[in-house]
Amino acid sequence: MTDADELVRRTRELLAEHPPASTDRLDFLRARFDAGLAWVHYPQGLGGLDAPRSLQAVVDAELEAAGAPDNDPRRIGIGLGMAAPTILAYGTEEQKQRYLRPLWTGEEVWCQLFSEPGAGSDLAALGTRAVRAGEDWVVNGQKVWTSSAHVARWAILIARTDPDVPKHAGISYFVCDMTDPGVEVRPLRQITGEAEFNEVFLTDVRIPDSRRLGGIGDGWRVAQTTLMNERVSIGGMRLPREGGMIGPVAQTWRERPELRTHELHQRLLKLWVEAEVSRLTAERLRQQLVAGQPGYEGSGMKLAFARLNQEISGLEVELRGEEGLLYDDWTMRRPELVDFTGRDAGYRYLRSKGNSIEGGTSEVLLNIVAERVLGLPAEPRTDKDVAWKDLAR
Amino acid sequence: MTDLLYSEEEEALRAAVRDLLTDHCAPADVIARAESGAPHDRALWKTLAEGMGLAGLLIPEEQGGQGASAREAAVVLEELGRAVAPVPYLTSAVVATEALLACGDEELLGRLAAGRTIGALAVGLHVAPGGEVRTVRAEDGGLHGELTGIADADVADVLLVPADDGGLYAVAADAVTVTPQTSLDLTRPLATVRLEGAPGRRVGDAGPAVRRALRTAAGLLASEQLGLADWALTETVRYLKERKQFNRPVGGFQALKHRLAQLWLEVVNLRAAARAAADAVACGEDADVMVAVAQAYAAPVAVHAAEEALQLHGGIGMTWEHPIHLYLKRAKADSIAYGTAGAHQGALAGLVDLQGP
Numbered sequence A: 001m002t003d004a005d006e007l008v009r010r011t012r013e014l015l016a017e018h019p020p021a022s023t024d025r026l027d028f029l030r031a032r033f034d035a036g037l038a039w040v041h042y043p044q045g046l047g048g049l050d051a052p053r054s055l056q057a058v059v060d061a062e063l064e065a066a067g068a069p070d071n072d073p074r075r076i077g078i079g080l081g082m083a084a085p086t087i088l089a090y091g092t093e094e095q096k097q098r099y100l101r102p103l104w105t106g107e108e109v110w111c112q113l114f115s116e117p118g119a120g121s122d123l124a125a126l127g128t129r130a131v132r133a134g135e136d137w138v139v140n141g142q143k144v145w146t147s148s149a150h151v152a153r154w155a156i157l158i159a160r161t162d163p164d165v166p167k168h169a170g171i172s173y174f175v176c177d178m179t180d181p182g183v184e185v186r187p188l189r190q191i192t193g194e195a196e197f198n199e200v201f202l203t204d205v206r207i208p209d210s211r212r213l214g215g216i217g218d219g220w221r222v223a224q225t226t227l228m229n230e231r232v233s234i235g236g237m238r239l240p241r242e243g244g245m246i247g248p249v250a251q252t253w254r255e256r257p258e259l260r261t262h263e264l265h266q267r268l269l270k271l272w273v274e275a276e277v278s279r280l281t282a283e284r285l286r287q288q289l290v291a292g293q294p295g296y297e298g299s300g301m302k303l304a305f306a307r308l309n310q311e312i313s314g315l316e317v318e319l320r321g322e323e324g325l326l327y328d329d330w331t332m333r334r335p336e337l338v339d340f341t342g343r344d345a346g347y348r349y350l351r352s353k354g355n356s357i358e359g360g361t362s363e364v365l366l367n368i369v370a371e372r373v374l375g376l377p378a379e380p381r382t383d384k385d386v387a388w389k390d391l392a393r
Numbered sequence B: 001m002t003d004l005l006y007s008e009e010e011e012a013l014r015a016a017v018r019d020l021l022t023d024h025c026a027p028a029d030v031i032a033r034a035e036s037g038a039p040h041d042r043a044l045w046k047t048l049a050e051g052m053g054l055a056g057l058l059i060p061e062e063q064g065g066q067g068a069s070a071r072e073a074a075v076v077l078e079e080l081g082r083a084v085a086p087v088p089y090l091t092s093a094v095v096a097t098e099a100l101l102a103c104g105d106e107e108l109l110g111r112l113a114a115g116r117t118i119g120a121l122a123v124g125l126h127v128a129p130g131g132e133v134r135t136v137r138a139e140d141g142g143l144h145g146e147l148t149g150i151a152d153a154d155v156a157d158v159l160l161v162p163a164d165d166g167g168l169y170a171v172a173a174d175a176v177t178v179t180p181q182t183s184l185d186l187t188r189p190l191a192t193v194r195l196e197g198a199p200g201r202r203v204g205d206a207g208p209a210v211r212r213a214l215r216t217a218a219g220l221l222a223s224e225q226l227g228l229a230d231w232a233l234t235e236t237v238r239y240l241k242e243r244k245q246f247n248r249p250v251g252g253f254q255a256l257k258h259r260l261a262q263l264w265l266e267v268v269n270l271r272a273a274a275r276a277a278a279d280a281v282a283c284g285e286d287a288d289v290m291v292a293v294a295q296a297y298a299a300p301v302a303v304h305a306a307e308e309a310l311q312l313h314g315g316i317g318m319t320w321e322h323p324i325h326l327y328l329k330r331a332k333a334d335s336i337a338y339g340t341a342g343a344h345q346g347a348l349a350g351l352v353d354l355q356g357p
Helices: A004-017 A025-034 A053-065 A077-090 A093-105 A219-235 A246-255 A262-290 A297-319 A321-325 A345-356 A362-373 B008-024 B027-034 B042-051 B070-082 B089-103 B106-114 B206-242 B254-283 B287-318 B324-334 B341-351
Strands: A110-113 A129-133 A136-144 A154-160 A171-177 A183-188 A197-208 B119-121 B137-139 B142-151 B158-162 B167-172 B177-180 B190-198 B201-205
Touching (some): A004 A025, A004 A053, A077 A171, A077 A219, A136 A171, A171 A219, A246 A345, A262 A297, A262 B254, A297 A345, A297 A362, B070 B089, B070 B254, B089 B119, B206 B254, B287 B324, B287 B341
Antiparallel strands (some): A129 A136, A154 A171, B137 B142, B158 B167, B167 B201
16 A cells, blocks of 8 residues: 555655756656656556555645656647546556556557547447458548547547447457558648547558457447546536636626626626536535545536536627627647637637537437436437448438 | 535434434425414424424534534535425524524523524515615614514514614514414415514624524525425436336436436536535635525526426426425525525625626
8 A cells, every 4th residue: 555655755766866857858757657656546567556546646746846847638638538547447468568658658649539420429330440351450431520630649449340230239449550551630620710620531541459459349348438537537627716717708807897788797697606606516526536435426517517618608709799709810720739718709619619519419418417327218229239230321 | 625525424414304304294294284274393393403402503512502513504404405394493593593693692592402492583584695684663662563574483482683773682472473474485484573562682783693694594595405406306307217108207208308417417516506605604714605606506496496396297296285386385485585596696796806887
């Protein structure tokens, strides 16, 4: 058992052996990983020390105080939040050793090849095919809404390995090399003007069977680990009061009394209350997790987060009146980072429209709450026992 | 940061209160009692207040109470709300008690803590913290005037009456005329209180005592509203799993599932807001903002929950024999009690510096 004192001791040892001021950033991050101080709840030898997750804060505080570099987690969110927990849960020892270290240090960026033009909410209907050819799989298909594909070294990929069984049973989960000549990444421009996402075309991409995660046909179960972590990371950020989308509009309201109207005032106050209550709910969820009490509240956080972001940013555009008619810049860009509260009110308004679609639409999340939390009967299914190849499309 | 969870002791308290209410506060009895001319359940009150000692939760031990805090009282109110229990807990053990704590009146606090005396603050139930308070005339050694909308006045033994000389007076119930009003909320009835030269004992200054009592009331009312909403959601989900139409459980229709999931989300949010308000009242930190946030949020949720329960129960929900109407009436009355959501939202404008045009 590794306690807080032991972690402080090890962190100081790391800092002594690799003084941040005179150590190359990457060398320091690698040394931190090898010392088990990257994510302390991971196993020994894989960047952790099998310590309780809550003790990570102890390490982070020591490192921050010493001015140590971090791994820029916002740049590698998909790797840290989705690929890593899946590799940890389903990867072979060899796969864990190969992928986790450069994933955590940020040397290798990851992206996610899940959604397809014909498989959004019904992700399990996906049609990208992986056909066995000796020791390899040959993959053909099209993926969409892929953040970071243009900078990614690896992708987590789900593809259909057996079209003759019902859709959930015929999927396998792979690690795809984004430098393979058959991978073509095209920017997908969004309503904001920029291309934060991509379309990815896969043409005869060869993936060695050693890069499969989990069993053949077991990909849907493996993907659940990935998706669960995605929803937690989208809805579960800890914020101070006025820390989210409400912050900029409250600031504008205070600084620009000439913009105020009675009607906007009532709407602003109502949204301020809802944002504060939502923040308290997120904080309560966090306290439940720390106390080891399983809470269902997480399923609802993303729903509230999406609706509030949209309503608040919509109000902000109206509040700005004449300026609300303008937009900062429509130039096509390919940003590496996504910041929902970044740029101006118009951008926030448009970008937040994606919040109720990405990572599970709000409609699908309501079904999940109704069925898994409230225990209401599932939708009648016509696709469960039908071979994938015979489904309507 | 605010502790938003329930402690083990709080969960034990909840379990004890719920057990008692399950055995002694059945919905059918509450409905029957509502029209009996004696709407309050005195036997249940005696067990809660005297037997379990819950009347004195907010009163320090040296004054005969339990020395607990608003957090525990909030848990009791959640359970009483869940059962729409017709007992004067909020009005006596919270509102009157808080007013007396502000005044430091040991004699009355001791009596209220023991649970044998029921107190009521003679301020209209609709008045928000900081709102305008009606007073009676203090003249020739007696109090004169009429006050309306006083919750649970007809079971109170002592009324705490604000007078025009700035004092708060303790007046024995048998020295005044209490006339029940026909109330929207059958389980928390209102009454008029008429004073014709009634003798009163000045216990302190009315201003700070009423302010404190109403702020605590508003903050903890959110927990009662949480209990109401939680019952409405739980009961509706249970019913919709059983009720079949079109050869399917009605709860399997997506239009209804989405409405219940939305309601669940609101109840989850209300729980966080109510816990935050109770904790803030208990420790005194950030209490004005947290109470206003909870009250601006709670009433619409409790009313929505009761209205959804009624609609989704269909025809049976409209009947007198089904308890939903008790919850709807309580939820709607609660949306006015101690200030409307709009009044609390308006108060926030000043508290968090979001002033109007």
